[in-house]
Amino acid sequence: MSPPPTIAQQLAAKQREISVAEFFERNRQILGFDNPSRALLTTVKEALDNAVDIGEEARILPDVLVEITKEGEDRLRVAVTDNGPGILRKEIPNVFARLLYGSRFHSNRQARGQQGIGISAAVLYANLTTARPAHIVSKVEEDEAAHVLDLFIDTQKNQPRVASEDLVLWDRPHGTRVELVIKARYQRGRQSPYEYLRGTAIVNPHARLVLVEPDGTRVTFERAAQELPALAQETLPHPYGLELGELGHLLKSTKRPTLGEFLAKDLAGVSPRAVKEVLERSALGARSDPGAVQGEAQERLLGALHQVPLVAPSADCLSPIGPLLIKRGLRNVLGDLRPDFFAPPVSRPPKVHAGFPFLVEVGLVYGGGLPADQPVQILRFANRVPLLFQQGACAITNAISNLDWRRYGLDQKGGSGLPVGPAVLLVHVASTKIPFTSEAKEAIAEDPEIDKELTLALQAAARHLRTHISRQSRRAFASEKFAIIQRILPKLAEKTSHLLDKPVPDLTPVITRIMDVVNVDTSVAATPASVGVGVEVTNYTPRARVLELFVEIPPNEFALATFDPAPDGTEAGLGRAWWTLPKLGPNARAKLALTFPPKTDLEANDLDWYVAGIDEAHVLGADPLPGDWDVRLPRTIIEAAESAAAEEAAATAEPEVDYDAAESSASPSDDE
């Protein structure tokens, strides 16, 4: 008789391997299948993201049909059909019914799906909750017929099980249809499939998306752009943020015969000069065998790679949303609410986190009909995919909460947390690898590099906001002053003149002396024939002015503009034009007109106006010529500004003659 097992033996007997499918079957909340309504959204999301990804890869403008129909009390049938290239028969089972299997995990370029989990997770959820197989139809162009497969996942092995198979004729040249029956609940509004499709359509205007809701409602998001976005290119791993273990894998698996070639050709950003410097610093030979660089030497190599200045990652592995679509995205959620202010969208240059290139974009709108007493609304996107859940766990939300928005004109209790005010923020993070907090891909994890870029981008947007708010309040103050002066002064003058039985004097000198400001007033008028921008520059100062007016227009729109009068100079590549205005006496006005083709996507504040020839304190509606601003000005304007400033200084030093004359001829305020 053998002795009874010891405690260590008893415990050992319980040790077992856990299949990844078993693990996720039990932890389906990690994949985004917490509850019936979220499960529906996750299913739609995984299928739709795949359809848009495959379209981009195969260079086919995506046309995706999402059909949701009722299948029983708490069951829905979700069918997503795309016009992609189709999937080869032998790959179908693995693609749809095996977790951790896919084409994008090992590639290094921006894509929506990267994990090889998503759609198989939805199949797992369908198998689990309704015991129904995934029904897949797929046809490649070369084949006559489409393959039809019913698939289960064998969770204990994480392997596909084909329940049935057939060939059918399909009325599409190529494409894939995935059909799942799941335990789910349909809802409208926030976090709904509609919301997800809308968000996807906004930042993917090259896709045509159709949603059929359970009640038969059919919503079509038409294609707004006929061109596919540039295909994000595969890139090499960038040494910044690379860990020792990752460098070890690369050194071990490279096919380059020498370390020098490995550095130059297997890594991104390492120039020939940098290769030399890295090798020197790490005291390694260019001809060493990469696989032999281990232990201590490997650490020295990584240290050198982190110290030597490298070229920043190329942007062509990334696919930003871009200023135009950021504005469209914001306008879309605004509906009928007309904000006062669209901040120029911010796009940061690519940086690296953990070896992966990424970039951050931010859009901001403010004011108008937006609610002033609620936290700002946040629209989060990652790799052109809207993030609808887990806002509280996301690095984007954290970066917003950690900024002191009180400095930029929004309310914020204690200077942290979500700011309160009439604003919407759109934030997009694009990367060859987004660090999500979980497999459900709904929140971005904290990363110091990403956080830094988020903060810089948010600050840039916030500075625009601050400028707008302070301009707004200056303008409000000035127009109040204006109104009072123009209402009261003439009456006062009339009454006094009447009492003294004298003619009513010319009030211009008085008004200009009190106002003492040059006002630049911009208005945009869109007609079916054109989009016109009118500018009026009025000299409400008591002396004559020679002013230089300067405008900055987004370069795309600039190319379409015609100017009246013609500018004295332009810099079309930067979207800049400038004029020397005719000398304006007190109360005199100059006008300019810009005309754009009809339907040009332009807001009044897309145009930035600058004025030279006058001190900052005396300009309203335009900015003074920038000091610390990052705007390169043509020499003529800078000279004009300098001479104007000198003239101004001289004028302030000794008062002008006609200035005193104006004062002595009529000074009603003395009589008051």
Place this chain on the structure above:
Amino acid sequence: MSPPPTIAQQLAAKQREISVAEFFERNRQILGFDNPSRALLTTVKEALDNAVDIGEEARILPDVLVEITKEGEDRLRVAVTDNGPGILRKEIPNVFARLLYGSRFHSNRQARGQQGIGISAAVLYANLTTARPAHIVSKVEEDEAAHVLDLFIDTQKNQPRVASEDLVLWDRPHGTRVELVIKARYQRGRQSPYEYLRGTAIVNPHARLVLVEPDGTRVTFERAAQELPALAQETLPHPYGLELGELGHLLKSTKRPTLGEFLAKDLAGVSPRAVKEVLERSALGARSDPGAVQGEAQERLLGALHQVPLVAPSADCLSPIGPLLIKRGLRNVLGDLRPDFFAPPVSRPPKVHAGFPFLVEVGLVYGGGLPADQPVQILRFANRVPLLFQQGACAITNAISNLDWRRYGLDQKGGSGLPVGPAVLLVHVASTKIPFTSEAKEAIAEDPEIDKELTLALQAAARHLRTHISRQSRRAFASEKFAIIQRILPKLAEKTSHLLDKPVPDLTPVITRIMDVVNVDTSVAATPASVGVGVEVTNYTPRARVLELFVEIPPNEFALATFDPAPDGTEAGLGRAWWTLPKLGPNARAKLALTFPPKTDLEANDLDWYVAGIDEAHVLGADPLPGDWDVRLPRTIIEAAESAAAEEAAATAEPEVDYDAAESSASPSDDE
């Protein structure tokens, strides 16, 4: 020459399997290794949780040493040594260097670790960031020597690789030591290893934990309890919340020959009567082969299991923290801040989510030195493990934010979001399976059943808070009134009497008429010899009263109490005692004393006092006999209360004689 590959073929060529280790190496943020300081905490957490789990399973009081030492500029060595039973040589590589391998995933009882990922994830992180192996020492009692292994994870295969191996003598009878060199940063304060050990010690007082910090500081959390908590028992899956797929797995893998036996013996909560009803409803025979119950029949069976009333899950698979430790946990974070109020800890009965039993506990303290202008502090625990990260993503936080705390006396903007006020909330969820939002196990995912229980538990605690706040304000109001009356009335009477040259009258009838309240004053005095509770009941009403006094004490403490005078009745199991007080005339007072052994863990408000024989509006410092309260009262008291109420009603109808007499003899307020 073969034709060029089609697009579908090109895409197919890229499809590859992804190893789970590769996946997590690239997505280490999902495992809690986002950045160097969080990586340290996660490493400590995984090793410590294992050590405490193994102690409980092997019935050994855990003694765990956590040593953190500096190993280079951004590197730390973490060594965790336990006194557990040790691990057999053949299991060591898999336990420490293979993801998704473990003993607790397939078991169905409460444990800290359940995923088979944790400690291997820390090893993966060490391999990745410092290219160093995990150094494991383990000895089982039967062996002379300890096994020492250096382990790497082969990420492409998710398999352990033994780099070196040895046998050494070790000065411990049994135990395990895991030593990792990781890229990490040590920090003190919030989210630090110290914080984690402290949190763990509080709710696991049977463990002795020692922390050695990088600067050599040694902190010992001594064992506060000499008994292991009851071992949570394995339980069977409960049909509530079970999905079709899960039922299918169970039916397929059962060894029971008939469906009847399967229902009775493989599922929890199905009584023989329920078996019969389930079979009837689903129109299935008791003798059917379980494996043959498929498709439609399986759906009917699940439907019946969800409809037929079943026995709630047994609590013995769960290990709650309990009221005593909840209070200790709260007291611990309070430090020197003395709150006014400890709400009686709330513990909900076990419920089921997705087939897994769970329960919710809540503790709350309020007032005193806690900051009144900040959001309430939240202490989250899951299966006796403190949760330090991802508060914003946690179902606990959501449940707190979704409750309208304004109704319970805390500030809250718009009635949602974190409430503001001087309060600390401790919330514990215990389950055989906690649905975490990610593998890092730092936040609990949304689940309707868990959310419901969280809300009910929070509401119960909040009701205690509301009662306290309203009592506090009533008491404040009454004592102000008292102070004014007792200061002014005698002076007024004295002055008036002096003016009229008459003797100062007895003010009792006047004072009692103005106060018109019975005051119950409780005080706790702890001496080295005993903890005494004194109660004074004073009749500040103008008529004689026969009152019943009733006290509720936590049953554990009740057993220790001696009473003076002896109560007229007790219900020891519920911790209740009651007295009929001698008839009290106006201004008369009765005293009671309760004595507990020295060091009894008792706060003044652990005792709940109720008074019968008088209307609610006329009692201060105690509650009236409950109407909607969930307190079952002995019949005698209910009868006394009813007759008192009737008497009161009669008295109110016709004013008492001496009441009027008192008024006519001296009524200073009329003179004012």
